[in-house]
Structure formats: structure tokens, C-alpha cells
Amino acid sequence: KAGVTQTPRYLIKTRGQQVTLSCSPISGHRSVSWYQQTPGQGLQFLFEYFSETQRNKGNFPGRFSGRQFSNSRSEMNVSTLELGDSALYLCASTTGVSRPMNTEAFFGQGTRLTVV
């Protein structure tokens, strides 16, 4: 069974630009969650998509957005990049059907974004 695939692995962008990151979940999984990881703040939840709908959102500015397609693949977009957006962006794949979450999350390798 293929794992969670994130592309690209590395990105270097300039302040003010925008960026789109992609995540393909495990086959059959309908939930994709996005996290930002920085040395100072650790892993912070951005948002979760389930069946093409945003089901939950973390405390990030509106410059961070996402979407999910009918095949469960998800993209996140960051507009007007700031230096502080430099981070490892991780997506996690789950079935998404249970509340509370009682199964493991499968993470991708992440996209390392550097804003210069």
C-alpha cells in the first residue's frame, strides 16, 4: 500500500510570493490534515479536509488556505509569503470516520519551505 506522498520535498520562495503544496493520501483515506512544524512552535494544526470539505481549522491567518479534490488529494496554498512561514509542512492521512480519532495518522515526508 503506497504511503502519503507530498510534493515537492523542498521549495525556496521569495517574500511576497505564493506557494502551493500537494498531498496524496493513502488510498481509501478521505481525511487529510495539514500541519506546520517549526523548531520554536513544534507541530501546529492548520486545517483538515474530509470529502472535499474543510471540517476543522487551526489558528492561522487567512493567507493559509487549502482544498481537497474528489480523489482525496489535497493542496494547501500560502499567499503573500513571510519569512516566518519557513517551516516543514506535513500532511497526515486518516480514514476520518471516527470521532474522537482512535486510529493512527499516517504522515508524509513533508515539504520543506524556505522563504528568503
Next chain:
Amino acid sequence: SQKIEQNSEALNIQEGKTATLTCNYTNYSPAYLQWYRQDPGRGPVFLLLIRENEKEKRKERLKVTFDTTLKQSLFHITASQPADSATYLCALSMNSGYSTLTFGKGTMLLVSP
């Protein structure tokens, strides 16, 4: 305020010893608590999950305890090996959430031969 605290300083132990990592939380009522391992530049990998009404869970050399009165989980690795060196993250899932995990910042474990 809500907090999840893990030892910010690295834990250094000798091969063969038992490593014990701590996760304390404040103002959360998690339904489940999970532990993940993360290697540098990689995504976290799931290790163990424990329910709020379970006291202890084991898997091979790993053991996790969960005390909802103390609001604390302990994660043990017995007979530790250099290959166990990594950052270990605890994560909470709440009754209100579906697939959202709230993570601690992690503790780095260094096992020396």
C-alpha cells in the same frame, strides 16, 4: 491556558537502559493519547495509542501509561538501542475532533553505544 509539555532538553542514555519520556497536559480532556517518533527531516511515525480509560499499553519494547488524574503519560523504551535515537512526540485527540491531533513539541532521545 491549554498546554502540552514534553521535556525540551534531550534525554541521553546508554544502550541497554530504559528510556522514560514524559508528556504532561493542562486544560485538555483527551479521549486518546498517541506517541509518534520523528527522525530529522521526516514525517512522524505512529508508535502507540492509548485510550483515556486504559492505564497501560505495550508493544514489543515500548510501553505507555496514561494517568488522566495526573494528566500525564509516560513512554518507556526498554533495552534501548542507538537506532532508537529520534524525537518522540505525544499527541492528544479530543472528543470534539475527528482527525485533529494536538502535539507536544517533542523530546529528543539520544542513545549512546
